[in-house]
Amino acid sequence: MNLALSDEQEFLREAARGALSRFKTLEAAREALDGKDALPDLWPTAREAGWPGLLIGEDHGGAGLDVFDAMLVLGECGRVLAGVELLGHLPASAILSDAPAAAPLLDALATGERRAAYLPVSPPNDVHELWSTDPAHGFDRADAPSAVRDGEQARVSGELYFVPDAPDADLLVGVALLDGAPTGVAIEATAQGVSVEPTRRYDATRSLGHVSLTDAPATVLDAPEQSLAGAWHLAQALIAAESLGSVETALEVSVAYAKERHTFGRAIGSYQAVKHSLTEVLRQLENGRSLLYYAGWARSGCPEEFPLAASAARSVAGRALDFAARTMISVHGGIGATWEHDAPLYFRRAQLSRRLIGGTAGATDRVAGEVMAQAAA
Amino acid sequence: MDLEDTPQQAAYRAQVRSWLSQHAPEAPVIAGPDAITDEDELLAARRAWQGKLAEGGLAGVTWPKEYGGQGLGPIEQVICNQEIGRAKVPGILDAIGVGMLGPTIIANGDDEQKSRYLGPMLHGDEVWCQLFSEPAAGSDLAAVQARARLQDDGSWRLSGQKVWTTNAQFASFGLLLARTDPDVPKHKGLTMFIVPMDGQGVTVRGLRQISGEAEFNEVFFDDVPLAADAVVGGVGNGWTTALTTLMYERVTIGLGSEGLGYSSDRFAKAIAALADARRDPEVRKELGEIACDLTAVRFTGYRTLSALQKGQIPGPEAGLAKVTLVANAIKAGDLIADVIGPDALEDGSEWAYMISFLPGLKSAGGTEEILRNTIGERVLGLPPAPRLDKGVPFSELRAKEGAPA
Numbered sequence: 070m071n072l073a074l075s076d077e078q079e080f081l082r083e084a085a086r087g088a089l090s091r092f093k094t095l096e097a098a099r100e101a102l103d104g105k106d107a108l109p110d111l112w113p114t115a116r117e118a119g120w121p122g123l124l125i126g127e128d129h130g131g132a133g134l135d136v137f138d139a140m141l142v143l144g145e146c147g148r149v150l151a152g153v154e155l156l157g158h159l160p161a162s163a164i165l166s167d168a169p170a171a172a173p174l175l176d177a178l179a180t181g182e183r184r185a186a187y188l189p190v191s192p193p194n195d196v197h198e199l200w201s202t203d204p205a206h207g208f209d210r211a212d213a214p215s216a217v218r219d220g221e222q223a224r225v226s227g228e229l230y231f232v233p234d235a236p237d238a239d240l241l242v243g244v245a246l247l248d249g250a251p252t253g254v255a256i257e258a259t260a261q262g263v264s265v266e267p268t269r270r271y272d273a274t275r276s277l278g279h280v281s282l283t284d285a286p287a288t289v290l291d292a293p294e295q296s297l298a299g300a301w302h303l304a305q306a307l308i309a310a311e312s313l314g315s316v317e318t319a320l321e322v323s324v325a326y327a328k329e330r331h332t333f334g335r336a337i338g339s340y341q342a343v344k345h346s347l348t349e350v351l352r353q354l355e356n357g358r359s360l361l362y363y364a365g366w367a368r369s370g371c372p373e374e375f376p377l378a379a380s381a382a383r384s385v386a387g388r389a390l391d392f393a394a395r396t397m398i399s400v401h402g403g404i405g406a407t408w409e410h411d412a413p414l415y416f417r418r419a420q421l422s423r424r425l426i427g428g429t430a431g432a433t434d435r436v437a438g439e440v441m442a443q444a445a446a
Numbered sequence: 447m448d449l450e451d452t453p454q455q456a457a458y459r460a461q462v463r464s465w466l467s468q469h470a471p472e473a474p475v476i477a478g479p480d481a482i483t484d485e486d487e488l489l490a491a492r493r494a495w496q497g498k499l500a501e502g503g504l505a506g507v508t509w510p511k512e513y514g515g516q517g518l519g520p521i522e523q524v525i526c527n528q529e530i531g532r533a534k535v536p537g538i539l540d541a542i543g544v545g546m547l548g549p550t551i552i553a554n555g556d557d558e559q560k561s562r563y564l565g566p567m568l569h570g571d572e573v574w575c576q577l578f579s580e581p582a583a584g585s586d587l588a589a590v591q592a593r594a595r596l597q598d599d600g601s602w603r604l605s606g607q608k609v610w611t612t613n614a615q616f617a618s619f620g621l622l623l624a625r626t627d628p629d630v631p632k633h634k635g636l637t638m639f640i641v642p643m644d645g646q647g648v649t650v651r652g653l654r655q656i657s658g659e660a661e662f663n664e665v666f667f668d669d670v671p672l673a674a675d676a677v678v679g680g681v682g683n684g685w686t687t688a689l690t691t692l693m694y695e696r697v698t699i700g701l702g703s704e705g706l707g708y709s710s711d712r713f714a715k716a717i718a719a720l721a722d723a724r725r726d727p728e729v730r731k732e733l734g735e736i737a738c739d740l741t742a743v744r745f746t747g748y749r750t751l752s753a754l755q756k757g758q759i760p761g762p763e764a765g766l767a768k769v770t771l772v773a774n775a776i777k778a779g780d781l782i783a784d785v786i787g788p789d790a791l792e793d794g795s796e797w798a799y800m801i802s803f804l805p806g807l808k809s810a811g812g813t814e815e816i817l818r819n820t821i822g823e824r825v826l827g828l829p830p831a832p833r834l835d836k837g838v839p840f841s842e843l844r845a846k847e848g849a850p851a
Contacts, residue, residue, distance in 0.1 A: 071448055072745070072752040196725060324826050339829040341815070344822035351826060352766045356742035363745045366449060381738040388735075433734035434727075437714075440737040441724055444715035 072362045074141075081138055085145035088114050094149045094274075098414045101273035108274065111153045112237075115181060118142075120155060122179030124163050129175035131162075136303060137365025140310035147314025150414055152274040156307055157186035157234025160300040161242035164253050167299075168290035171255060174240065186235045188243025188280060189426045190214070192251075192298035192376075195438040200244060200251050203427060205230045205279075214282055216245035216254060216289075223247055224262075224284040225254050231425055233304075235278030236267035244297045245287070251297050253290030260286050272414075272421040295372065302379035304426050306364040309379070309386035312422055313357045316386070319393040319415050320350045323400045337400070346396050353389035360385055377439040380432040387429030390419040449748060451525070458518070459525050465502045466533040472498060473535035489616055492539040496570030504530065505538045506548070506568045513552060513564045520697065520754045542612060543567045543574030545698040547621045550638075550691045554679035559640065563619065577608040577622035577641065577665060578688060584610075584809070585816035587623070587692075588632045588685060591844075592667060594624040594639060602626075602672040604641065607664065610810075614650045614663040617643045621691070623684050628841040635840055636684030639676045646670065657802035695811060696764060708775040708800075709744075710737035716782050716797075723785040732781050739774045743767050763825045765817045772814075776804045 074082070092109045100107035115121055123139045125131025132138075139159050146153045162178055162185060165171040177183040190200050190213045201210035205228070214227025225245045235241065241256045241263070256263060262285035265278045324347055327338030337343050360382035367378040394416040398405035405412040423429040451459055474491035475481050482488040499505040500514065507523045509515020516522070530537050538544055548567050551559055566572040583589040592606025604624060614620065620641045627635035643650070647668040652660030679687035713736060723729045746767045779801040783790040790797040808814055822828045835843055 071755070072749050073756070196730075320826075324828065327828060335832065336829045338822070338826075339831050341819065341831065344826075344828050345815070345818045347826055347828065348766075348818040348822045351763070351821065352769060355746065355763065355766055356739055356770060359742045359745035359749060360738070362749065363741065370448065377741070381741050384734065384738045385742060430731070433738065434730050435734075436737050436741075437730035437734035440710050440714035440733070441718035444711050445718050 072366070078138060078141060082141045082145060084118060085120075085142045086148070088118050089145055089149050089151050089153075092149075092151065094151045095411050095414060098150050098152075098272075098274045099408060099411075102417075108152055111151055112181065112184070115153050115155065120153070121158055121162070121181030121184070123155075124159055125166055125175050125179040129166075129172070129179050131166075131175070131179040135365070136306055136368045137361070140306060140361055140365060143307045143310040144314035144317075147311035147418075148318045150274050150315065150418055152276060154184060154186075154234035154237060154276055156304065156311070157232070157238060157276075158184055159307060160187035160304045161185035161238075161240070163303055164242050164290060164292050164296055164300045165255065167296035168253055168292035170288065170291045174255065174288075178240070183239040184234070184237055185240040185242050186232060186238035186278075187300055187304060188214070188229050188232055188235075188241055189301060189304060190229075190244040190251075190297075191301050191427050191431070194435050195442060196434070200246065202227070202229050203231055203425075213251070214243070214245040214254075216247040216252060216287065218247065219286070221289070223252070223254060223287045223289050225256060225282045225287045226262075226284055227282050229280040229282075231268070231270070231277050232265075232280050233425065234276050235265050235280050236276055238265070241265075241280060242290075242300075244300075247289070251294055253292040253297055254287035255290055256282065256285050256287045262286070270421055272417040274414075274418070275421055275425075277425075299368070299372075299375065301427075302376050303368070305383040305432055306361070306368075306379040308422060308426060309357065309364070309382035310361055312386040312390040312419070313354060313361065315415055315418055316350065316354045316357070316389050316393040319390075319397040319412075320347065320354060322411070323347060323350070323393075323397045327400055343400060346400070350389070350393045350396050353385065353392055357382060357386045357389050377436060377443070380435040380439065383432035384429055384436055387419075387423040387432070390415070391423060394419040455521060455525060458522055459529060462504060462526050462529045463533075465504065466529055466535065469498060469502065470533050470535050473533075476536050489539075492536060493570040493573070495536060496538045496540065499538055500569045506544055509544075509548065509564075509568070510552065513548075513560060514568045521751060524751060539570055540567065540573045540613065541698070542576055546691050546694040547574045547576060549694045550621065550687060551678060553690045554638070554683075554687045556675075558675065559678065563640070566618075572618035573613055573616055575611050575614045575617040575620045575643070575663075575665075576691070577611060577614075577620040578691070579610045580607060581609055585812050587688065588636065589840075590623050590625055590636065592622065592624045593628075594626050594637060594672065596626070600674040602639070602674070602676065604639070604667045604670040604672055607666050609653065609662070609664050611650075611663045611665050612661065614643065614665050615652065619643060620665070621678070623688050625840065626681055626684075628844070629839050631837050632835060632840040632843065633685045634682060636688070637681045638678040638684045638687040639672055640678060641667075641670065641672060641676065645672075655802065655806055657799055693759070697759075706771070706775075708740065708771055708778070710740040713737070713740075713778040713782065717785060720785055729781065729785060732777065736774045736778050736781070739770050740778075743771050743774075746770075763821055765812075765821060768811070769814055769817065772804060772808050775800065776808075779804060 097107045119132050120142055122131030123134050127133040190202050200213040204211040214225050216223040216225045238258050244251050245254045262283040264281045268277050330337050364378040364382045367375045397412040404410055503516050506515035507518050507526050511517040580590050594602045594604045622639045622641045625635050626637040647670040649666040651664045653662045653664050654660045717733055718724050782797050823830050
């Protein structure tokens with residue numbers, strides 16, 4: 070039994086913290102909300118650190134690490150609201166790594182010379198029987214892209230909304246239904262029939278794009294279906310890790326303020342109401358951390374439980390960040406709800422993150438389906 | 447990162463499993479249609495089974511060898527618990543004695559106490575109970591009022607009341623925290639005693655809970671004589687001695703929470719059996735959130751084990767797992783009663799029992815509110831609320847409360 074971080078993992082995390090500390094990411098996040106082109110380009114830093122190749126094998130120039138290592142990096146990004154475009158790149162690289170046909174694509178992605186974005190298509194569960202995508206608007210899941218064969222290649226059509234990191238991607242990687250069967254596809258972003266419309270919602274640090282595909286030429290990926298579903302769950306685990314990183318900062322900042330701010334002759338953190346709210350943030354954070362360990366272990370240690378582990382982590386982390394951000398605001402009093410403070414930036418991050426890639430609610434529903442399926446087995 | 451045994455642990459597991467497969471037929475049946483129903487017979491059978499477990503090295507796993515234990519670590523204790531659960535046989539009867547009170551005597555008792563009491567405790571020949579909490583001293587345990595007065599001959603006389611005392615109805619001895627000096631601040635005037643439960647002036651009364659069952663007792667002491675050598679850890683050192691017990695209590699609860707049976711699997715099975723419920727979005731949302739948290743508790747347990755394995759002692763933050771566990775079991779009971787309807791509340795239903803048990807469990811081992819204070823202060827470093835009892839002699843505190851000390 071060993072769920073502790075290895076020395077290498079501690080080092081990876083510290084290095085990520087150090088690398089990101091060179092940028093004023095929070096100031097940039099605030100200014101970007103005003104429409105200024107203020108966000109630092111963090112991709113060169115990511116390349117220097119080797120993050121684009123985290124999940125790509127060493128034979129292709131990657132680091133050959135696993136999801137837990139990637140989650141550590143995402144957690145550090147979340148701590149300072151750094152918009153490093155890994156949420157799209159890493160799940161895409163995971164599908165490609167599982168497809169022998171994609172081998173020639175990997176080297177440039179491992180170094181970060183080229184960027185990939187994952188087109189999120191959710192695998193079926195016990196209620197939704199089809200592969201589906203997030204809709205442009207509203208509540209109902211939308212159809213997965215479809216593909217038709219064209220010689221060795223395929224041609225893909227479909228719409229994908231709010232795709233993380235799509236605007237800067239060179240390669241779009243996802244799932245399309247080819248003769249009704251879920252099939253991995255890789256599409257050059259500059260190819261004919263591809264349009265990526267950058268979009269923004271509420272949190273300026275999050276790069277999003279609407280992707281429209283009309284008979285777009287695609288490389289057919291011979292990745293197994295488990296890998297296609299696995300990319301979805303990987304994205305859930307990564308956004309969970311990123312959210313928990315943000316919870317850490319929200320808690321640290323709130324605790325520090327509760328120790329120094331006095332009312333009625335004593336520090337506000339000595340009042341039970343404030344203390345219990347902050348302890349509740351800690352409780353949710355610790356639950357989320359435990360589930361990150363579960364997800365980190367399950368992806369290779371027990372793959373059949375990875376959907377449960379990653380979805381549970383996503384669900385807890387999403388709700389934890391919302392609670393942590395709201396607590397951060399209320400502990401700081403009125404100033405916490407103004408742009409004088411960083412709390413609104415974490416609040417904005419919490420609100421948007423919970424609605425992307427199937428949403429926290431979708432992850433919670435998948436947990437219910439998974440535990441009932443396990444119990445019936 | 448892995449969840450597997452080390453080769454050494456695997457060898458220990460195999461050894462325990464082999465002992466159990468050989469001796470399981472000798473274990474008493476305590477649940478199901480073939481269960482022993484006569485209470486005295488059941489008690490005798492469980493005592494005897496504890497004796498066999500002790501002989502096999504499956505009781506007192508972490509006790510030093512010189513006191514009949516195995517001298518192993520908490521991981522081996524967990525492995526042993528897991529294997530006992532897997533073999534579907536009862537564990538030891540006196541988990542409180544062996545898990546918490548014995549280690550307290552080992553740490554604080556004198557040689558005579560160790561040689562007199564530890565052996566019979568380990569083998570189930572003498573069951574023990576923990577006499578700490580009182581009606582007005584629970585979370586604020588140092589406020590105990592049970593009073594032991596020193597006699598001229600060096601012996602003591604004890605009067606007062608204890609409560610929440612598991613196993614008192616058949617215990618031979620209790621470890622009791624009493625006030626011996628009311629004129630010093632409250633943590634200082636306490637002393638720990640070994641009390642014979644068959645002593646003159648000891649009265650045990652069952653305390654029925656919501657379910658109707660009496661899992662706890664109230665114990666009354668009316669001028670009970672105690673010999674001078676009943677003191678454990680020195681006169682006036684009762685608080686330090688109690689802290690040893692409480693630390694072992696945290697470890698015991700932390701390692702034993704799986705044994706409560708509040709798993710997402712069990713709750714999911716109940717919901718999944720109802721076709722309409724399993725597809726209902728609201729039910730799924732509720733079940734999903736419950737399952738997330740209970741799964742988190744399971745992995746928090748593994749994190750605690752990893753820390754124990756490295757020689758770290760679990761801190762108060764392990765208490766957050768208890769908060770999560772109880773809160774979600776309550777939500778699960780509520781959800782299941784919603785989907786099943788009144789039949790879930792039928793006498794004898796497992797859900798009625800669970801629903802009845804949980805409101806009390808919320809305060810067991812310290813109320814949730816006090817736990818959150820402790821964690822806020824010890825883990826997050828938040829300042830404590832101002833206290834009015836620091837440095838004040840206990841008798842003055844009691845006088846302010848309008849009661850005699």
